[in-house]
Amino acid sequence: MSTALRLEGVSKSFGGLQAVRAVSLELKAQEILGLIGPNGAGKTTLMNLIAGAYRPTAGHIFLGAREVTGRPPFAIVHMGIARTFQIVRVFKEMTVRENVLVGALFGGRTDRRAAAERADEVLEFVGLSGLADRTTGEIGLAEQKRVQLARALAIRPSVLLLDEAMAGLNPGEMEAALELVRAVHRSGVSLIVIEHLMKVIMGLSHRVVVMHHGQLLAEGSPADVVRDPQVVAAYFGEHYSRRRQRSGPWAHRAPRADTGRDGDRAP
Amino acid sequence: MLRVALPVGFGIAVLATPLVASGYPLREATTILMYMALALSWNLIGGLCGYPSVGNVAFFGIGAYVTAALVAHLHWTLLPALGASALAALAFAAVIGPIVLRLNGHYFAIATLGTAQALGQIVIMVPWVGGPNGIILRVPIGDTDVYYLMAAVLGLALLITHVILRGSWGYACRMIRQDEHAAAACGVNATYYKTACWGLSAIVAALVGSVYAVWITFVNPPSVFDPLYSLTMVVLTLVGGAGTLWGPVVGAFLVEIVDQYLWANLLTAHTLFLGVVIVVIVLFLPRGVWPYLTGQQGLSWRSLFEGTRRLRV
Amino acid sequence: MEIWPQIIVNGLLLGGVYALSALAFSLEWGILNIVNLAHGSFIMLGAYLTWMLLTSPLHLDPLLSIPIDFAVLAVLGFLMQRYLLNRVMRGQFFLTLLLTFGIDYVLVNIGILLWTADPRAVITSYSATSLAIGALTIPYTRVAVLAAALVMTVALARFMHHTRMGRAINATGMDLDAASLMGVRLPIVFALTMGLGCGLAGVAGALYSVNFPFSPQIGGGLTLRAFVVTCLGGLGNVYGPLLGGLVLGMVESVASVVIGSGAVDAAAFIMLVFILALRPRGLGGRVTA
Numbered sequence: 001m002s003t004a005l006r007l008e009g010v011s012k013s014f015g016g017l018q019a020v021r022a023v024s025l026e027l028k029a030q031e032i033l034g035l036i037g038p039n040g041a042g043k044t045t046l047m048n049l050i051a052g053a054y055r056p057t058a059g060h061i062f063l064g065a066r067e068v069t070g071r072p073p074f075a076i077v078h079m080g081i082a083r084t085f086q087i088v089r090v091f092k093e094m095t096v097r098e099n100v101l102v103g104a105l106f107g108g109r110t111d112r113r114a115a116a117e118r119a120d121e122v123l124e125f126v127g128l129s130g131l132a133d134r135t136t137g138e139i140g141l142a143e144q145k146r147v148q149l150a151r152a153l154a155i156r157p158s159v160l161l162l163d164e165a166m167a168g169l170n171p172g173e174m175e176a177a178l179e180l181v182r183a184v185h186r187s188g189v190s191l192i193v194i195e196h197l198m199k200v201i202m203g204l205s206h207r208v209v210v211m212h213h214g215q216l217l218a219e220g221s222p223a224d225v226v227r228d229p230q231v232v233a234a235y236f237g238e239h240y241s242r243r244r245q246r247s248g249p250w251a252h253r254a255p256r257a258d259t260g261r262d263g264d265r266a267p
Numbered sequence: 268m269l270r271v272a273l274p275v276g277f278g279i280a281v282l283a284t285p286l287v288a289s290g291y292p293l294r295e296a297t298t299i300l301m302y303m304a305l306a307l308s309w310n311l312i313g314g315l316c317g318y319p320s321v322g323n324v325a326f327f328g329i330g331a332y333v334t335a336a337l338v339a340h341l342h343w344t345l346l347p348a349l350g351a352s353a354l355a356a357l358a359f360a361a362v363i364g365p366i367v368l369r370l371n372g373h374y375f376a377i378a379t380l381g382t383a384q385a386l387g388q389i390v391i392m393v394p395w396v397g398g399p400n401g402i403i404l405r406v407p408i409g410d411t412d413v414y415y416l417m418a419a420v421l422g423l424a425l426l427i428t429h430v431i432l433r434g435s436w437g438y439a440c441r442m443i444r445q446d447e448h449a450a451a452a453c454g455v456n457a458t459y460y461k462t463a464c465w466g467l468s469a470i471v472a473a474l475v476g477s478v479y480a481v482w483i484t485f486v487n488p489p490s491v492f493d494p495l496y497s498l499t500m501v502v503l504t505l506v507g508g509a510g511t512l513w514g515p516v517v518g519a520f521l522v523e524i525v526d527q528y529l530w531a532n533l534l535t536a537h538t539l540f541l542g543v544v545i546v547v548i549v550l551f552l553p554r555g556v557w558p559y560l561t562g563q564q565g566l567s568w569r570s571l572f573e574g575t576r577r578l579r580v
Numbered sequence: 581m582e583i584w585p586q587i588i589v590n591g592l593l594l595g596g597v598y599a600l601s602a603l604a605f606s607l608e609w610g611i612l613n614i615v616n617l618a619h620g621s622f623i624m625l626g627a628y629l630t631w632m633l634l635t636s637p638l639h640l641d642p643l644l645s646i647p648i649d650f651a652v653l654a655v656l657g658f659l660m661q662r663y664l665l666n667r668v669m670r671g672q673f674f675l676t677l678l679l680t681f682g683i684d685y686v687l688v689n690i691g692i693l694l695w696t697a698d699p700r701a702v703i704t705s706y707s708a709t710s711l712a713i714g715a716l717t718i719p720y721t722r723v724a725v726l727a728a729a730l731v732m733t734v735a736l737a738r739f740m741h742h743t744r745m746g747r748a749i750n751a752t753g754m755d756l757d758a759a760s761l762m763g764v765r766l767p768i769v770f771a772l773t774m775g776l777g778c779g780l781a782g783v784a785g786a787l788y789s790v791n792f793p794f795s796p797q798i799g800g801g802l803t804l805r806a807f808v809v810t811c812l813g814g815l816g817n818v819y820g821p822l823l824g825g826l827v828l829g830m831v832e833s834v835a836s837v838v839i840g841s842g843a844v845d846a847a848a849f850i851m852l853v854f855i856l857a858l859r860p861r862g863l864g865g866r867v868t869a
Binding site (some may be wrong): 317367373374376377378381382385388389492500501505536539541544545548549553575578580 | 679684685856
């Protein structure tokens with residue numbers, strides 16, 4: 001399987017604060033890679049580095065065979081990497097269709113007519129055709145997130161970075177969004193997904209990487225990663241990590257309804 | 268209907284004015300055209316791109332001074348002098364642009380203000396352009412010719428704005444104005460677009476300054492680097508509707524008509540009026556009058572008070 | 581050669597003036613994200629109020645009128661924020677900028693109508709007195725300004741960090757919505773912050789009136805310098821204006837001797853553009869995202 005995206009020793013410091021330390025990872029083609037980690041681990045910073053919003057202080061990033069390190073964000077978009085933002089950033093004064101249109105126009109670099117066609121296509125795909133002429137600032141958050149996604153898709157990316165796309169959605173909306181992400185994946189896009197919700201990550205990702213304090217902590221299949229004692233220690237503290245090793249209770253946390261509570265039994 | 272009737276009607280009105288007016292009214296009309304063009308020049312960078320420059324008078328002043336110097340000292344003829352003025356302003360914009368366009372928000376506004384002020388102060392110290400005394404120039408040109416020259420500059424400004432708004436350039440500007448980071452994430456090269464708008468804004472303002480110099484036959488730092496011009500450009504555009512094609516034109520017309528009346532009757536009320544206009548516009552008509560004229564917004568007391576409801580804390 | 585110590589002293593004392601007048605401006609910008617272009621005119625109002633109190637039958641000494649100046653202008657600022665500026669706080673920053681600009685124009689013109697454009701001065705028995713140390717002349721009134729700048733800065737710092745209201749104000753400056761969720765009533769806190777800022781401007785005005793002639797149009801230059809000082813000292817730091825003020829005072833003092841008094845304005849502007857180009861954070865400011 002070929003590599004869609006490769007990071008080699010990427011680091012980023014802001015003044016004295018080192019947000020990302022020597023991260024090396026690989027996104028294989030047609031893969032969904034989950035990126036998890038406690039708050040402040042550097043996940044969004046890593047996204048920003050890949051998307052070009054920040055310039056790495058060290059390391060290299062490759063899209064396929066081409067290097068994208070240090071290029072301006074718009075150029076990286078043209079090369080085929082699209083992203084969504086944690087706090088949704090749509091053009092509130094433009095209509096839904098226009099939001100998606102400009103994605104095709106400037107990201108996909110097509111002419112007006114082709115862009116308009118592409119926009120309608122994508123709107124259909126994400127199920128927003130009915131809202132196409134509404135002003136984006138006036139629709140609900142779940143729809144706005146979809147617009148953001150549609151806009152990213154209109155670019156025809158080979159790699160899509162989703163930053164907490166499920167945040168703020170109720171369970172029904174989340175199911176629909178998950179279906180959409182799977183459909184996007186089926187259309188041939190490789191994805192890196194940042195999420196806090198275990199259910200989403202477990203059910204969606206082929207592989208998972210865990211970040212903590214700016215470094216990669218663990219990497220592997222979802223089931224392996226959640227059992228990894230270091231990961232548990234990072235999320236819950238050393239105490240729980242030791243207890244977990246003895247009773248191995250993570251098996252029951254398969255992609256099903258998440259009670260949100262620790263299903264611990266007495267040791 | 269408005270889309271066709273307005274430009275045509277406007278064009279006819281502008282071109283026909285010298286046939287019915289002369290002397291003072293014609294000069295008033297020239298002033299109105301001048302402010303329309305200046306408002307449009309600000310609109311390019313401030314209205315379209317959302318970068319509120321408060322220093323566009325710098326370009327105006329450069330245009331005026333370069334034309335004055337070339338005509339008075341080097342005996343250039345009019346049109347080459349106009350061209351050179353535009354180029355000079357463009358050069359200045361190219362130097363300052365990369366520095367200030369990196370800034371956002373308040374910083375950009377004040378940086379542009381500071382630059383224009385500094386330029387005005389520096390010009391005072393340059394003896395070749397007359398220092399504090401300025402330059403007197405004479406071009407054999409009458410009131411009507413000046414009027415048509417100003418109209419030509421206005422026409423150019425309208426044309427530039429129209430071309431930008433029609434195409435994808437217009438979309439890029441709107442995206443930059445609303446959310447520059449999101450625009451970059453869509454593949455928009457923001458630096459390119461905003462610098463281009465900045466440059467065009469400079470050219471238009473400089474051409475207005477050039478015609479002004481030829482018209483008034485006298486330029487000096489306090490008159491052509493007066494920060495009041497910068498402010499006025501902003502206010503006129505906001506009154507009419509920033510980011511639109513006709514907004515600045517309408518705004519300039521409305522404000523100047525009232526202002527001319529005030530000047531004639533109550534001298535000291537001029538800046539007070541401007542201040543009140545600003546306050547009223549910001550509180551009640553943040554999008555200017557244009558949305559009301561195009562029917563996008565219905566006129567009612569409620570709409571005036573609700574205009575800023577989303578913005579309230 | 582012998583004039584250099586005097587130049588330095590002048591610079592520091594001038595810096596005190598700038599620091600005091602910028603303190604409020606920096607507060608308003610840092611907490612409310614409002615660049616108050618009417619700030620200089622509030623200082624002007626403080627000066628005129630002091631003058632009026634002095635020339636009234638009360639013959640109130642300028643230093644005694646400071647509390648009154650603070651109170652009157654604080655109320656004015658509170659009302660302005662509560663009923664005008666609060667209406668556009670969530671909009672593009674440019675709206676508040678423009679609004680304060682419009683208010684500034686109105687204030688200046690009302691000033692001209694009320695008091696004419698002629699320069700005034702507040703003369704007291706101690707106006708022209710100064711301390712003489714060797715060849716140095718140190719006017720008492722200027723020292724008073726510098727002292728006031730120091731005192732006000734420290735007082736403000738204590739207020740912001742050690743009182744409930746101060747911390748509420750600080751919190752809204754950091755995160756609007758979070759503060760609101762914590763029960764902070766935003767419209768009132770904003771209005772109080774602006775009130776505090778304008779009150780401080782009033783105090784600055786009182787002290788300004790004793791040191792310099794003033795007219796309704798002094799606002800512009802004062803606001804500009806407040807801006808430069810705030811940029812120099814960095815936003816988000818109560819001690820920033822003090823630092824920035826002293827630096828600007830020194831620069832202007834030196835420039836006026838080396839280049840000439842006409843260049844002083846240009847020097848301030850050029851410095852401003854340089855700071856913005858090279859280090860927008862200023863000398864002591866925090867990093868903004």
